[in-house]
Each structure stands twice: as structure tokens, then as C-alpha cells.
Amino acid sequence: METKKEAKHEAPAKQEVKTQAPAAKDAAAPVKTGPSEKPRIGVFICHCGTNIAGSMDIEAVGEYSKTIPNVAYVDNYKYMCSMPGQAVINKAIKDNKLTGVVVAACSPRLHEPTFRTATKEGGLNPFRFEMANIREQNSWVHMHDQEGATDKAKDAIRIAVAKASLLQDLFPKAVPVEHAAMVVGAGVAGMQAALDLANAGIKTYLIESQPTIGGRMSQLDKTFPTLDCSQCILTPKMVDVGRAANIELMTYSEVDAVEGYIGNFDVTIRKKARGVLTPAEAEARGIVGGGCNGCGDCEPVCPVIKPNEFEVGMKPRRAIYISHPQVVPLIYTIDFDSCIKCGLCVTACGPEKKAVDLEAKDEFVKVKVGTAILATGYDMFPVEKKTEWGYKKFENVISSLEFERLICASGPTSGHLVRPSDGETPKRVAFVLCAGSRDNTGNGKPYCSRFCCMYSLKHAHQIYEKIPGVQAYLFYMDIRSFGKMYEEFYYRIQDEGAKFIRGRVANILEDPKTKNLHVHTDDTLLNRPVDMEVDLVVLAAAVQPKEDTNRTRKLFGVSCSMDGWLLEAHPKLNPCGTTTAGVFLAGVCQGPKDIPDTVASAEGAASAASIPIHKGEVELEPYFATCIEERCAGCGMCISLCPYSALALVEKEGRTVMEVTEAKCKGCGTCGGFCPGGAIWMNHFATPQIVAQIDAFLLGGEQ
């Protein structure tokens, strides 16, 4: 580390470079003025270990920085973000009476807050800090061009100094945080998150698009590796959710619109037309003691029969239905897409309950929340697209989710595994792993779906438990039994008699007479091609985000990653957050997970989501627009341009001028760029500051 004595240097007054003069005529009237003395900028260059130092000549950059106008101090350090690094800044501000700080290092997305704090602790307003990204946008992409990288770093610092010279004291606005949260999706992730938030004393809106909560876990028979009955361990949670005072459960509902920002989200919820009144809704209409009590009298009289989605289409339901007996809430739902409005259910329900309302329409409800968690779960990949395996073509090729329902005692066959073609009990069952996963053909998913190895082991166990004399074959590329007690589970299943054949299934053919399947692969360990005749094939199909998630995530401003799952703020250090403040992720919507990891991520999301609420207020970065009232003509043309409706015309001392609602303003710059009179000042991105940066880049530098 170079000592300060060598680095200390007074910026020469002259210089061919005129970085300081803001070319714009409207140099006047910044709204909040800082001390109007000559700028004294400190430049601190980070090595970031070899991340930056390995690609460029830090010393040369430092030497150059000394020549930039307004630079009063230059230093460098291995890790500026470390404690000693911060101390360097702190001391330098005080010793050199700096008026602004430039740190040339990584992306502000990473450490801007850190260095702002250092600036503040050194005695300056934290917004007198500017960061030059010489890592992500320089060193990391120019690793083989030392000279180019060094020159580019010099430019970056020169530009940053030009802006830092014009930065002003700014004061973040604290806004109150609504003491309420929202969880979108009520599978095990959403339910867990909602319970945690509710138990922390936070009113939580739990939105679920299906008529019942429970999600995928409700559809499972048993869970690995404990072999708990899935619905049995889930039901207590479902009941808790239904009962919790702090949880307002809205099933058969979807998020329709989201406005606002962290601490103050205005969410519009579409309550889909259920056609059936809850007791509360009936009461509100004056039907005392009425509303649906889940008696089920309506169901048998309904003439419309549809496939039950919960049973993956293997069991029928009526147009008025509940998915399964343990639904929460226990309220029937009418599928208006298939209902013929015959009214038989109305009669069956009777004059006392009067719970059916065939004229029901979607309702919209607006709620205000401080933070939101997305827990929208997954769908199965449509594995019929992989035509080589014959799904939806050969009757006895089924998907793993269909297997779950068949093997489940509350499923379409009361837990008896039968062949769809003839109802016989299969004696030879093939489990095809990686069906559609780890697939780079473009017709499939390139990622590993994570939990299929484990549930296939579980499936093998289940058939050994139920069918004496059965033989299970697992066709795999790898067995990924990564979690706690998972390898032991693999050992157990192999011990129970399952045969593991290491080969990805090439194709499956059907015997047209017996409807048996021939599974073709290569036993790579035995080095022999295989033609295995089996009675039933179960495809461990890939999973993918639920289709509607794409719409919902956009409402909340959440991106998705290359693989389609929702994008976390940082894959290692912030897997539950997103880059949108106040919005968090829980469960499989962020990426495939088993139940333990899902619950853990839900708890993590709930914890993160509760922090701003418990703090009670959140600081907004002061990047808002401000009106330079002396210049404002009150024309009002900016008002309609604002995408966030943050501007309004007001009367002030007899004049009509524009006023900004700072909490709504996102600092997008639309108004500032437009105002014909130059009367709008964009804090921290003001025109003179930007122009100074442009001038510094184009006109400055070594020629």
C-alpha cells in the first residue's frame, strides 16, 4: 500500500482541459446548495486483489489522476471496501478537506452504499460520492488488453471527477412503510412465508390463483426421504393459514396491477368470479347463516363433467367443485368456462344457504402493502414434445406427477398403481430420469430439475411397498442425492431391490397387442445396448416456471434469468431478494428446489420482507426531480408525461408552478429532459453534471 505522502498532490490550477465548465447556460440555481468553494476531489483506486490490478496499470492510472483538474488527493488500495480501505477514505477526507470522493472500483450496484457510508463517516454528505466502475465494465472484459484497459480507466476516473466536482448535498427521503405484506402464491413456500410474517405481527395478504391453497405439495403422496404423507404434514399448515388472524387469504385471485414502490405498493387484486359465496360474503348480502359450508350437495347434481386438474386429468370433477376433500378454504368453486348455468346447483344448495351466485363477476380489490414475496411455483414441462418417449401417445407412459396421484390413497385409484391401458397392476416399472432436463437440443430444458432423482427413488420405494414381486428399473445419467439423509435414502432403495441402469433412455416403443413398453438405452456400465420390456413407464419430467408467472413478475418489476426462473438479487449472497426493492422470492419460482430448501427460502424471504416493515420506514434515494420555481412557467406540459403521476401544478405565492411528490418520483428524467424552460432539476443526475461528464470524456484526456 502506497503511503499517503507519496500520493498527496495538489491539483495544478491550469490544464488544457476544461472539465469544469458546464456547457449549459442553466448553470444557476441548484436547489440545495452545498458549500460553494472550489472542489477538492479525492480519487481512490481499488486493486480488488488482482481483479482490477491484473488487467491494468494501477500506478499509471493513479499518476494520471493526479493531473485531472480539481483532484486534490489520489490513493490506491488492495481492497477499498475493506475496513482499512474505508479508513483510508475517512482519513483522507479529513486530512485534505476534500469536498467530494471518487472511488474507482467495482460496480456501484455492489458497493455504492459502502462507500457512501465511508464518505458520510468522513464528514461529507454521502451523495458527494461518485463511483467509477473499472471492474465489471473494464477490467473484467478487457483482461487481455492491458493498455486499453488502463486508458479506459483513466477516462472513467476523469468523467467521475467531473461529476463529483458538481455533486451537491442531498438528503434521502424517509417514507413510512405500510405495516402489511403480500405473498403471491400459496403453495408450501407462500404459506410458510405468510405464516412467518403473520407470526411476526405483520398483516399479510396471501393471494392464490387456484381455488385452494396447498400447491404442488398437496398433490404428492409421500415426501422424501422421511416418507411422510405429504398432505398430512401440510394440512396443519394449511389450517393455520386459514385460521391466522393476520393472514387475509384470497384464493381464486390474481394480482392484476401493481403501483408504487417499496414501503408503499398499491396492489390491485382480481378476485375471480367464484360463483359461490363464503359465509362472510353471504352475511354481507343479508343471508344470515348462509354461504357455502362445503356440504357438497351441489356437486352430484351438476351435469357438466370436466377433468380434475388437481388429479392431472385422471379423475373427473363437475363444473362446481372442490379439488379434493382437504381444500382450504372449504368453499366450492364454479368453473364458469364450463358451467352451463342450468341452476341445478342453486336448487340443491337450498334456500337457507343460498351460496350459489351464477351471476358472479370478477371483483377488483386494492390493497396497500410495504413488501411483497413471489412464491408462484412450477409446472411440469410438456414432455410429449420429446416424441421419442411416446408420452400422450402410448397409454402406459405416464408422467411423475400422474404417478404421484395414482399411488396416492386419496387419488383416482385409491392408491393402487394401475396401467392406464387395462387397469392391471404393473410388475415391471421403468423410471426414466432426466426426461427433458439437462437437454441442450432447444426442445427441453438445459438445467437439472434437481428433485427428480430423489422422487424417482421415492417412487421406486413406493411400488416395492405396495406391489409384491414388482421390479423397478431406474434409467439414469447420474443419481443426485445431494441433501441431508439423501444418500442414505439411495442406499436404502437400492437395498430394497431397485435396479439402476446407467443410460439415458433413447426411445420407447409400444407393443400394440399388450401395450407393454420397450425401453431402449445403453447400459453404459455394462457396455451393452438394452431393450427392456416393462409394463409401465414413468417419466421424471423437467419442471418449468408456471405460465402465469411471466405476467405476474412483470407487474412487480422482477426479471427472469436465462433459464426462465425468476432472477434473484445475487445467486450466492442474496437468493431471496430481487433487484426491485421490497420484492422477494420464495420457493421454486426462483429455481427448482426440494421441500426443505423451499421452506428455508420462504423463511428467508419472510425475514427479509419483514425488515423494512419493522423498521417502519425506508429511505428512498434522493434521485427525484425538483422544480426550479423561478423558472417554471406553470405550463403543465410535464404533468402528463410522468409515468408515475408524481407531478402536479400548485399555487404558490400567486403563481402556478409544478410540484413533485418526491415519494412517487423515480428520477427517470422524462420531465427533466423535456421541460422547455429548463425548470426541472434532476437531483444527482442534473444537466450540468451530465454535461460535465460528457465534456470530460470528449474534450479531456491524453490526446
Added chain:
Amino acid sequence: MVRSKGYPEALEKKLRDQRYFNEDTNPEFTKNVKGISRTIAHMCYQCGTCTGSCPSAPRSTYRIRKFMRRAVLGLENESLTDPDLWLCTTCYSCTDRCPRDIAPTDVIMAMRNLAFKRDIIPVNFLKTVQAIYSSGHGVPNNDVNRAARERIGLTRDPPTTHMYPEYIKGIQKILDHYKLKANADRIVKEREG
């Protein structure tokens, strides 16, 4: 590890050290195979879909998956001297189904091209080259067929190089550019005298 044990020939062969050693790998071979086949041969994860799809595998010792492994590990000699290299019918079922989007068939073709450079080539291929050089056709016309063509109202020879032998020169120029005919003739002579 010992490469040569100094045993009498029969024992040297029987007891040779069959382990894989570092020097068995020739990275140039992997590079050449990838270059000629224009496929990402090095990405194979040995899933077995290819051999599972192969019509030749059940009736021989030919294993496309093994050849892919050899391509990944750069095992040049083993690949090019294995007579099973010529049992691929190029049905492309493996390529059609490979989850890593590799073309194993093209890897075989690349290896065959490289084998030919070492004069390793079954003679039937060379006969095809000779037929094309002289007539332009791999399966040339014959008199029985000419008579049949005439009977059914076609010209005795099709309007190919058969009817227009002046085009054969062009074909010969192409083959000569790559010295194909010279090499084919030479190898045939060596084999058949």
C-alpha cells in the same frame, strides 16, 4: 508403469498394461475430429442415448458412445485402427436424439477421414471412388438395365455423365485436386496386387 516388458511376443501382447495413461491422449486428435466434424464432440457426457439408438450396436461390438469417449480423451490410435469404425450406417438416429446437441455420426465420419489419411480404409470405398472416376457414377449403368430403360421408353443412358461423358473430366479434376484417385489406386494395388 511399464510400456514394454521385454517378454516374448505372445506374452507381451497378452500381458500388456491396458491402463489409460496421460500420454495416451493426443489433444490434436480431439481438435482435428472437432474441426472436420464441425460438432462439439468434447461436450459428450456419456449418457448412452446414442448407443441406445444405434441399429449396429445390438449385432456387433460397435459402440458409438465408446468412440465419442475416445474423441473426448484424444485416443487416436484406438479410434482409427478399430475395425468397428466402419460399421456405422450413418442412420443419424444418435444425432437426432443427442441431448447435448452433438452429432456423433459426424464424429465417426471425421475419424474415417482421418483414418483414410493413414491408408486405413476398407477396399469397397476405394472401388466406389474408382467407379466415380471412370463413369461419374458410384453404381454405373449396365446392359441389362439399358435394355430395360429402352423398353420402358427412356433413353438407354440417363442424361447424366453416362449420356454426356464430357462432364466426367470435370469430376476427375475435382478428384485429382484432392489426389483421391491416385491414393485409391495405390491402396487397391497394395491390397490386391
Added chain:
Amino acid sequence: MSEAKHKFAFYLGCIAPNRYPGVESASIKAMKKLGVELVPLKGASCCPAPGAFGSIDLNVFYAMAARNLVLAEQMKMDIALVCNGCYKSIWEVNHKLKHNKDLRDGVNEVLKEIDMEYKGTINVYHTAELLYNDKFIGVEKVRSSVTNPLTGARIAVHYGCHLTKPHKDREFEDEVMLNTEHPSWMEELVAAIGATPVEYRNKMQCCGAGGGVRGYDIVHALDIANEKLINLKAVGVDALTDICPFCQLQFDRGQIEIKEKFGVSYDLPVLHFAELLGLAQGMSPQDLGLDLHGISCEPFLQKVL
């Protein structure tokens, strides 16, 4: 249908003109009846056989295929062909050269020596594709052109390999042709000429002839074909139809070789779809040169004529 709506340069290959000329004749006549004119492509050579030739030197393979393509470019006509193997050489090389400058430059360097230049101006089609695709002909038009429906004939289809595989390297307007696992478009055409299409086990398997294997290890190649013949016998068919003369040779002459080497016989007539279509449109077996077939087509003809 006197004025042909579509014209193609007819690329013949080797086995069709030189061993099964009925395929050539039937194609020309049948397509003409359906509004497609097949014009002679002067000076064409072997495609070259992708398995036999490509195994030796792919550079020569590209150059020779390109030469054939240039002949059609010079005629300013798209190519129509009747053979899967030729499809792989002609269509795929055309496709690869259009999209890869390095290959194109390499090929043109050689073609320069014979005053030719590949420009990538034409397209290539298999006649089976033209028959199925509504843009050119379509199943309904095929159906209406039939005067002698092959009623009562149970006919199985051998699709072959090189027309549709690998599907990721193929571009058909009819997406159903991209299905390499359970296609049924040829069965539609078989039904259109009045016959009964029959499914059989593992119908998409290779005939075994390709890649030079028929020349290298005939017994191995025949065993692959024999597996299909066993599966065909199990369902009972009157004929097997194909869209590749090389597959046809393998199954037709192959049955004679199989009888000789394995001691089993099937007496299953093997006909290219062009020959079947010719029959259905009223051409006589003599016109189709069916007497040249290794396996007698008599029993089949008895049934349909």
C-alpha cells in the same frame, strides 16, 4: 393439366436410373399428371453417396455435391430428387454451403478449376415432399389423380433415414415431416392411392445399407434389414414401399442375399412410392420395369390389378 405449374431439374442419382429405371419413368409421368414437370439435369454425377464417399474425404464430398448443384443453378431451376441418400448430399450440402462461408470458399476454390462457381441460388426437394406439400401437390391432389386405387393392398412404409434425420438440420414447410419418431405423412400418401397403410414394430429403423456398410460387411447390413423384415412379416403386408432407391436395393436384392446367407425368405415385394403411384395412376407393370426387381412383384400385382 397441360401446362406444368412447377418445374424442377430432375436429379436422378445412380441407383434409380441404373437399377430401377421404373422409378425414374414413374416419377416423370406421375408428377406430370400432378402438374409438376421434371426436366433432365444434364451431366449430373453421383450425388456423391454420402456414406461411401463422405467417409473418405468430406472436402471432395462437398465439392462433388456442389458441382451437381451448380448444374441446376446454371439451369436456374430448383432440384427435385427421388432418393434419401441423394437428399442428404444435395440438399444438406446446399444448406451448409449457403450458411457457411468457409465451406463455400473452400468449394469454390476447387470448382474454379472447372470454371464453375457455387452461388446458392436454388433449392432442393424430395419428390415425396412435393407430393405431400400442398404448396406443390398435396395429398388431396394425389388422391384425385388415382385411376386404379390399390384397394385391399396392405402396404407398410419404410421412411429411411437421410430425408428426415437429424431433424434439427432439416427445414420442411410441413412440420409433420420433422417428426422422426412417429411420422405418418407417408401413410397418408399410401392411403391416398387407395391402399391400406400398415404400422409395424420399429418402422423408423435404418435399412442397414448406408455408411458403406453394405459394401464393408454385407452380413451385418443384411441382419439389420432382416430385423425389419421379421417385424413386417409379423404384421402381414403385401408390399413394402420406400422413398429411397438405396433402401429399395437393400430390401429387394437384399432378400435374395438373405435367403442365400441366412436361409430365410419373405418374398415381400418392395416398391418405391413412385412405382406405386405409377400403378395407381394406371401405368402398367411393364412400363414400370417391375420385372427388374429382385423379388417378384407378381403376388402384389395380382391383388391390385
